[in-house]
Amino acid sequence: MDQTHKGDHEVDHVTGTATTGHEWDGIRELNTPLPRWWLNIFYATIIWSFGYWIVYPAWPLISTTTKGVIGYATRLDVETDLSALRAFRATQTQGLAEASLEQIKADPSLFRIAMAQGKAAFGDNCAACHGVGGAGSKGYPNLNDDDWLWGGSLAAIQTTLQHGIRVATDSETRVSPMPAFGRDGILKRDEINAVANHVRVLAGLPTEPKADLAKGRALFEQNCAACHGPAGKGNQEVGAPNLTDAITLYGMDMASLTETITNSRGGVMPAWGARLDATTIKALTVYVHSLGGGQ
Amino acid sequence: MNVAEADGLPLFAASKKVYPQSVSGPFRRAKWTILILCLGIYYLLPFLRWDRGAHLPNQAVLADIAHNRFYFFFIEIWPQEVYYFTGLLILAAFILFLMNAIAGRLWCGYLCPQTVWTDLFLAVERAFEGDRRERMKRDEAPWTTGTLLRKTGKHVVWLTIAWWTGGAWVLYFADAPTLVHQLATFTAPLSAYVWIAILTFTTYALAGVMREQVCKFMCPWPRIQAALTDDDALNVTYRYDRGEPRVSVKQAQRLRDQGAPAGDCIDCHQCVAVCPTGIDIRDGAQLDCIQCGLCIDACDNVMAKIGRPDRLIGYDTEDNVQRRLAGEKTIYRPIRARTLIYTTLIMLVGGAMLYQLATRRTAEISVLHDRAPLFVKLSDGSIRNAYAVRLLNKRPEARPFALTVAGIPGIRIEAIGAQATADLRPIVTVEADTSREVRVLVTVPPDAHLDASQSITFTASDLFVGEIVRAQDHFIAP
Numbered sequence A: 001m002d003q004t005h006k007g008d009h010e011v012d013h014v015t016g017t018a019t020t021g022h023e024w025d026g027i028r029e030l031n032t033p034l035p036r037w038w039l040n041i042f043y044a045t046i047i048w049s050f051g052y053w054i055v056y057p058a059w060p061l062i063s064t065t066t067k068g069v070i071g072y073a074t075r076l077d078v079e080t081d082l083s084a085l086r087a088f089r090a091t092q093t094q095g096l097a098e099a100s101l102e103q104i105k106a107d108p109s110l111f112r113i114a115m116a117q118g119k120a121a122f123g124d125n126c127a128a129c130h131g132v133g134g135a136g137s138k139g140y141p142n143l144n145d146d147d148w149l150w151g152g153s154l155a156a157i158q159t160t161l162q163h164g165i166r167v168a169t170d171s172e173t174r175v176s177p178m179p180a181f182g183r184d185g186i187l188k189r190d191e192i193n194a195v196a197n198h199v200r201v202l203a204g205l206p207t208e209p210k211a212d213l214a215k216g217r218a219l220f221e222q223n224c225a226a227c228h229g230p231a232g233k234g235n236q237e238v239g240a241p242n243l244t245d246a247i248t249l250y251g252m253d254m255a256s257l258t259e260t261i262t263n264s265r266g267g268v269m270p271a272w273g274a275r276l277d278a279t280t281i282k283a284l285t286v287y288v289h290s291l292g293g294g295q
Numbered sequence B: 001m002n003v004a005e006a007d008g009l010p011l012f013a014a015s016k017k018v019y020p021q022s023v024s025g026p027f028r029r030a031k032w033t034i035l036i037l038c039l040g041i042y043y044l045l046p047f048l049r050w051d052r053g054a055h056l057p058n059q060a061v062l063a064d065i066a067h068n069r070f071y072f073f074f075i076e077i078w079p080q081e082v083y084y085f086t087g088l089l090i091l092a093a094f095i096l097f098l099m100n101a102i103a104g105r106l107w108c109g110y111l112c113p114q115t116v117w118t119d120l121f122l123a124v125e126r127a128f129e130g131d132r133r134e135r136m137k138r139d140e141a142p143w144t145t146g147t148l149l150r151k152t153g154k155h156v157v158w159l160t161i162a163w164w165t166g167g168a169w170v171l172y173f174a175d176a177p178t179l180v181h182q183l184a185t186f187t188a189p190l191s192a193y194v195w196i197a198i199l200t201f202t203t204y205a206l207a208g209v210m211r212e213q214v215c216k217f218m219c220p221w222p223r224i225q226a227a228l229t230d231d232d233a234l235n236v237t238y239r240y241d242r243g244e245p246r247v248s249v250k251q252a253q254r255l256r257d258q259g260a261p262a263g264d265c266i267d268c269h270q271c272v273a274v275c276p277t278g279i280d281i282r283d284g285a286q287l288d289c290i291q292c293g294l295c296i297d298a299c300d301n302v303m304a305k306i307g308r309p310d311r312l313i314g315y316d317t318e319d320n321v322q323r324r325l326a327g328e329k330t331i332y333r334p335i336r337a338r339t340l341i342y343t344t345l346i347m348l349v350g351g352a353m354l355y356q357l358a359t360r361r362t363a364e365i366s367v368l369h370d371r372a373p374l375f376v377k378l379s380d381g382s383i384r385n386a387y388a389v390r391l392l393n394k395r396p397e398a399r400p401f402a403l404t405v406a407g408i409p410g411i412r413i414e415a416i417g418a419q420a421t422a423d424l425r426p427i428v429t430v431e432a433d434t435s436r437e438v439r440v441l442v443t444v445p446p447d448a449h450l451d452a453s454q455s456i457t458f459t460a461s462d463l464f465v466g467e468i469v470r471a472q473d474h475f476i477a478p
């Protein structure tokens, strides 16, 4: 603090230092200079920063930035990490690609990889319809139970995943054209009611009091038994559900049954073979098979 | 500037360099012994081997950060057991308190790494630059080549010790012989070099440059212990009842001949000369005194020379000095409420830890219920819940566990990827010293009467050694 400046403002008599000239409620601030060492460090950091400009990407240009002499960039780091990850995954995927489904199931380390990959793929692709964890909902099968429309073996699950269900563009897709008995005029209203009641008999459920069970049975045998079997046990070859077990996809109440028989159902699942690579399908197969129902 | 400074008393005094003089005696010998023991253990322990079987490292003491394990001889600690360290820290605190209640700063004086390394560094300084007087003279005189050579030599040896200190430190975190080889061939991981550099720097700075400043200004323990101490704790004490008035040997003789009182302290300043923190114990108990006992040795040597009884400075209490002055009997109470309480606490915590250690399991089980779906109905009407069961095997060999579940009549269990035995218990084999998660399906037959949620118990039994672990969870039904 030089002498002339000191003269500008009142000098504090205890310290001999000039004040800043400001006053708040009688309190004045001493105009103490910053410590030298502090200032020097401050200047040093400014000089240091030039180094950054030279070494690292720093200045935005019109469409890019200066690159910095050592060519370092955080994005490059991310790129490197990602490609390392891809390489790592590739070796794992390699293992899955080469092994058969049974081998994957039997080998703990392959199984772990398949489960992790399958779980991720399931979340991305399948959970939208089948729910997280494959819990399913009306019209979308629960994949945790032991009831399968098209078979629950590894091979059957893989085929279903690969070719989908009722996919017009896939020649090997799973198809089961159940007629729309009402809409197509094959059965009349009361006939449909009788068949629905008979289905409830097969499932061990109570029927409507005035139902014509004999007629229902006869109609079932004529129209339905070819696929569902005379006892309604279903047939996985043609995707005909078992009507007698505790699991139902669309509901076993009279209203749902009437709707199913009248208009048919015919849910659709994409042929994932067209969208996912073979290893992902394998991983998905193992994952779905391991949810609990796999046979 | 505040009032004191305005009065001409500066609040800041540049600390004077301390030139501790060498001394011999029982306390010095004890300190050397402790120093050799402590440093010997520190530098050599990583090389001690301990056989743990083929799968585990054979280093007796090892913090295996990469694999999340800590090994201490026969003990292996997993990350979820860090409470052992909490226990150790609590134990250490109580032991420190107990030492403090018995004889003040025993820790500071003999055991603290700061003291031990500073002692070693001082010995090196003496070897190169001579004892107190020589060093003081040399520091005052203008620089000569001799001084330069001596000082350089000292710093080189200091840095070497500091470097060894850092080097020994990193050996606790990796297989010591391997790491030594890697270090020698410059193929060790970067972190090893960084840690060595850090510890070299801290050791050199703390023990070589800062020394007593650490104890005076940086360390919290003197403040804590000053708040912990009581009137019965022994401290290095100048017994001024015996020492005052300070007179020369000759004058003391004359006074005694006349039957007049004469103190034993001849004011030779030997106690000050040897003090590593550069203080005068005769000023009374003070924060700067680390109670190393060296002034006791120094004073005893003087007393022997002038033919007076030893321990003019010794472990005593201020109260006893006062009692002697008043002609009362001195009282020593090493066994009193606070030492008893600390001892009890030490035994409780130590006992609890030993019990834990003796009864700790080498297997663990944890169960996590599936969130979606909470339950599944099977085609025959049974209800099934799925769980992620994690089994932990802390033993150095692979172990098969049989899984069972109980709590509901007719309940069944299967594990995906496990082989099932004839009695339908799935067998899950967990590799050595690792954990394994399996998906477990629990099924209850359709005729069971189920609440919305009921508690069930999972049991995993080791088929070899018969260890059994259990976990509770819920079975959810519609």
Ligand code: SF4
Pocket (backbone or CB within 6 Å): B105, B107, B108, B109, B112, B113, B114, B115, B214, B215, B216, B219, B220, B221, B222, B290
């Ligand atoms: S004061 Fe602190 S650093 Fe110094 S000897 Fe005691 S515990 Fe150690």
Ligand code: SF4
Pocket (backbone or CB within 6 Å): B236, B271, B274, B275, B276, B277, B278, B279, B280, B281, B288, B289, B290, B291, B292, B293, B294, B295, B296
């Ligand atoms: S006064 Fe005595 S006991 Fe205390 S630090 Fe100095 S030499 Fe050690």
